[in-house]
Amino acid sequence: MSKDVSRVLLIEDDASIAELQKDYLEINQMEAEIASDGLEGLNRALNESFDLIVIDIMLPSMDGFEICRRIREKKNVPLMIVSAKKEDIDKVRGLGLGADDYMTKPFSPSELVARVQAHIKRYQLLTGATQENDTVERAQILIDKNARRVFVLGKEVIFTTKEFDLLLFFMEHPNRVWMKEQLFRQVWDMDDLDGDIYTVVVHVGRIREKLKKGKLSEIPIETIWGSGYRFNA
Template identity: 55%
Template sequence: MKRILIVEDDHSIGELEKDYLEINGFSVKICNEGVSGLNCIKEEEFDLLILDIMLPGIDGFEILKRVRDVKDIPILLVSAKKEEIDKIRGLGLGADDYITKPFSPGELVARVNAHISKYERLKSKYGNENPNETFTIRGLEIQKESRRVFVNGKELNMAQKEYELLLFMVQNPNRVFGREELFERIWGFDSLGDAATVTVHIARIREKIETDPSNPQYVETVWGAGYRFRA
């Protein structure tokens, strides 16, 4: 049985989400504030995290950053904040999806199922490939077995989606991908229909792997078409 952690300070919303998820066969735990939620996700194993942004103690953005350092699971941000900048920030920090309140419990269950299925497909895919494969390109090194990235011997701290996006482009060198195609390939389905998410992640990748992000040597912009990893 898949385990879900809900970090939500509104008790009625948390219980409603829990009821619908349990009806659909999930085991669910609720934490009602940031510190306990962060401790719980670090101490226990879950298959997916549903994380509210506005929390007492530690907000959802800070929890997201800390969890991404230690866990590789789908994270769904939930918030009443509808501003695009909040969505872009959440996705840029490594969230897999962003759901604005109010939303239907059925939609939440559908998204939970979709993201867990996608993560399982990804793990299966990587398991069928050579897990010891290492890519080395002009000082950039990606170790697939450990999912680690180095530049000139220095290890980088990369969010899950940053890693997946970089690895996908490295595995498909010199090919131009549009933002919409990259969004579909990496996020699995058009959850927000916002290609700006890809732009944010590309910018973060460049900040980490490029000597001069304004003059990239690895991830190039092909104006009017998209992005290309130059091998």
């Protein structure tokens, strides 16, 4: 395949599921590689170049949560967790470890393809930006959009890809209430296919925690109960 084709790693031990996902991704002009073991998947994720990684939770040798945590310590590549585990606590845990999305099995292969394409497209657009220097500064937070760096009270704080995207969206659209479903559509560039808003909730929580660690006295992202969130500036 062309070097411009997006490359996806599927860490999945069910051969039939992995092959089906691989077929659908390749039909849609992506290159898909399969790792059927958790440790193998982690090693490939850390040592090879992929545009997105899909991770099952229940795997031999190392579970998907641990894989997600270790990848996120080293890389900002988009991560999607897929699992038959439907409990909210598992979704919150996966997203809290740095996953950009969580899909519950069973799901249609076309839905997987749609989400993979959306995550890759947004990541490539944001990391490949070529515009002139552009910054946003509000509430003692400064974002360098081109360098994708965040400074709180003058000191850099590290955010994952989707944390950065969400914080930037808030700062570019201050003093307005955004529903969780709206934020999911705007920041993840996807419709809320299954009504799951935990992705937004967890990412907002992580942003708040990092702003607190950055010694910001007042966290500008306010929860508007029954409505959503507002960035106060």
